[in-house]
Amino acid sequence: MSLYGTMRTGVSGMNAQANRLSTVADNIANANTTGYKKASTQFSSLILPTTGGSYNSGGVNTDVRYSISAQGTFTYTTSATDLAINGKGFFIVSGTDGQEYMTRAGAFTVMDDGSLQNSSGFKLMGYEYSSTEDPTIVVNGFDGLQEINLASGALNATGSTAGALDVNLPSNEVAGYSKSTSLVAYDSQGNTRLIEFNYVKTGDNAWTVEATYEGTTIAGPEPMTFDAEGKLLTPSPASITTAPQTINGAELSALEISIGGSSQLASPFDVSNGKINGNGASKVTGYEISEDGVVSLKYDNGQLTPKFRIAMASVQSPDNLKPLPGNIYAQSNDSGVVVMGYAGTNGYGAIVSGALEDSNVDIAEELTSMIESQRNYTANSKVFQTGSELMEVLVNLKR
Structure with a gap:
């Protein structure tokens, strides 16, 4: 020895x-x-x-x-931007060097510039939200990602485009009888615009409807014909469309107002349904993040506006990722290539808002x-x- x-x-x-x-x-x-x-x-x-x-x-x-693949327990918080992943996958974050990394540390906070940063200073990445289709994902890389930034949503105004106005027209009134009602619409800058609707009886079971703004006709007069039971006949228009207006530099879009639920019965004039979409200028009061990673702004009028979709990433061998300072991971030779996706799809876990994954x-x-x-x-x-x-x-x- x-x-x-x-x-x-x-x-x-x-x-x-x-x-x-x-x-x-x-x-x-x-x-x-x-x-x-x-x-x-x-x-x-x-x-x-x-x-x-x-x-x-x-x-x-x-x-x-x-x-790395072993999931920790959850601690629940009161912040909607505290995020945890229940299952497979990683958040994608960007560092000050402009490079993208993966992490499970989801303690994100909205910064002054609107970015979502975790406690290590890395910014959350994703895609701009689309209501018609999901953004095209580059499966094996981080190309196409953008910073999730909520600054642009500080104030919001949505112009009106459509609505409904269903009324009962009194059948026992004589020809020449008229009655008016109105709806409040919103222009492109959130200003309220009062649209007046005037109904005139022209004969038995026959009426016209006209829409005006500040005394100027913007739709009609459109004829309305009812059957013997007081229901609107099919040849009559199911809706009326107003002409678009430019008012003090703001645009009031053409409004398609549904009137198909109107009736003519022996009862006083009555509005059974009157509504219009759009909203005036409203401030952001909070944020809501769904299980599938859709980031929405919550306004003080109760409206939710989707803005971004959080992207997620994974690799074939998570335990072989390369750990880096700041509780982040980078791809290594043994981890396999990065595969992109969305929460709740293709085996990726669900995002839990108001929770953090413990060590x-x-x-x-x-x-x-x-x-x-x-x-x-x-x-x-x-x-x-x-x-x-x-x-x-x-x-x-x-x-």
């Missing part, structure tokens, strides 16, 4: 336990870090060939592994590992110390 080999093996064991203690220290330090995935040290033996009946002590190698560190397990490492380190130091003492005896024999 080589005394030098004994000492080398002791040093190898001490280095291995030092590596284990380093991962334990990191795990304990990050036990409360949102989205943190614990590291662990794996050991493998290093055996040297035995020659001439003489044993050559080898040593031990270590390899650090990360439990998957078990403190009790880490303390046990720390005690084991301490004892093993001490034992390996005894091996080195014994070899050193025997080496000193051997040197003294020559004297």
